[in-house]
Amino acid sequence: MLQEIIDVLEPYTDFPPEQINEDTSLIEDLELNSFDVLTIVSDVEDQYGVHIPDEQIMEFRTVGDIEEYLENNRE
């Protein structure tokens, strides 16, 4: 699943994709702004058929947070 998330993230960041892992921070490492995070989540939702509420999105700090949420909530 991590690789699939990295594929979604890749276009939004200049960070080398091969260095992205669970601990990579969305804001500090990938330098995403809040609008980036929202659109990325929208892509992820489409791929996994889940709906992630806005309040939850604001809790995501690392790539691993997104992965964990999807693992717990995917259909």
Add this chain to the structure above:
Amino acid sequence: MKAYPPYELEQIRDLRHLMNLRADSAPDETAFFYTADGGETKKVSYRTFREDVRGLGTWLLKNGSGREHIAILGSNSYEWIAGFFAVTTTGNVAVPLDARQPLENLISIMQMGEARKLVYSREFAPLIPAFEKEIAGFSAFPMEEMGRIAEEGRALLEAGDLSYEERKLDPDTMCALVYTSGTTGIPKGVMLSQRNIAANINQACANFVLEGVGMSVLPFHHMFGLVVGALMVFNYGYPCYICRQIRNIARDFQIAKPECLFVVPMVIESFAKMFRGMGRKAGGNISPEAVRAFTGGSLRYIICGGAPLSVSYVKMFRMFGLEILNGYGITECSPVLAVNRNEDMRDGSVGPVLFGCEVKIADDGEILARGDNVMLGYYKNPEETEKALSGGWFHTGDLGRIEDHYLFVTGRTKNLIITSNGENISPEELEEKLLADPAVAEALVFDADGVLAAEIYPEAEANLPESYFKALIERIGQGEPAYRKIQKLSLRNQPFERNSTGKILRRKNV
């Protein structure tokens, strides 16, 4: 420059006039469209819109005094707009609330603004008990019930209740009370009248012309999102696509196929990243065709306001065939004062001042404005009102200059650094110089114990040592008097904290 006259549209007097003009001239054309929860596209004609507003308005007059302050809390939706029209065209006062504010702020704004009624969308239902507890005489209506309420109102109309039609609107009393978030201090309630809002729609439509779908992504509780993103589009007679959640913007581009988009700089910065990333994936640079496809195929203009945008984005997007038209406004001016025009633009400026609006630069550099779009004052705050409107001009608190006929915004008066020998320095001007260097992603300039200091967030990709940035500040200081030279430098490893419209929170970060 050759004469470039204003675009000519019928001048509207108030929001009811605006609604009737469109509903009479093109009743079956699409006024608004959006993607519903189930994924289907819903279209609302001008006729249906007027019927909904009349129904809601009749119901409001039946069930209230017609002079109430009614707060609106919800993410962007057709119901939000219909509710706003129903409130403002019945003599009531709309109090738009920022949905991202914490509960205690929402309650305090309702208390300050003396609003006891609330129209809310269902995601805010859990907050209702807290409002009930804190606000005496509180009542609330979910937007999801608006269809039923409008129907009840229409039944009253059919039974001969003409209260809505007969209700006279005074152009010069408050119809909207908009609390400005500001980056500091307690919020102030900006009182806007029908004349204010109508004037700004007329003025903005004279400067810029739309020839296709307008896509609205900014929150309606901001006057930029509401007046420019929705009401201006409505006045042109083109469909307004309501992007209900900004996170769905990529999907919504394909549905709306907009000609014009209204955004804040953060959205543009995000697109720029996306385009660079898409180019990298394709093994080079993204083509104008790919950008065109991504944005729905018809996009020509992006109107950007709310915070300064670096010129580099304007140039980058131009290569894709997209013209970013920077504009400038402030809630107190309903909100627009200037915008680059379809055929008349200057990079780095916020464009020519709107037709019908006067702007001058005070001796101390502050931008002053006068015109029908300038607010009535701050609600129950005569002191601040007096300060803001002294001498018959609205004091924007922004610094600027007019060159040719283009307005340039150079900083905020309250950010001015006043040196010990009384010299004034606008930190934004120096920040702009730093930001012109591709290695600088973000920068703040501030006073540090009597000397000028800069904090820089470098572009990670550039991967440059501190000495590079030291040389940069020296270069910028060349030929400048000592008090304008940056003396201290620090680098940071994460972006500055920003507010919800994307402005860097100067005081929080320094």
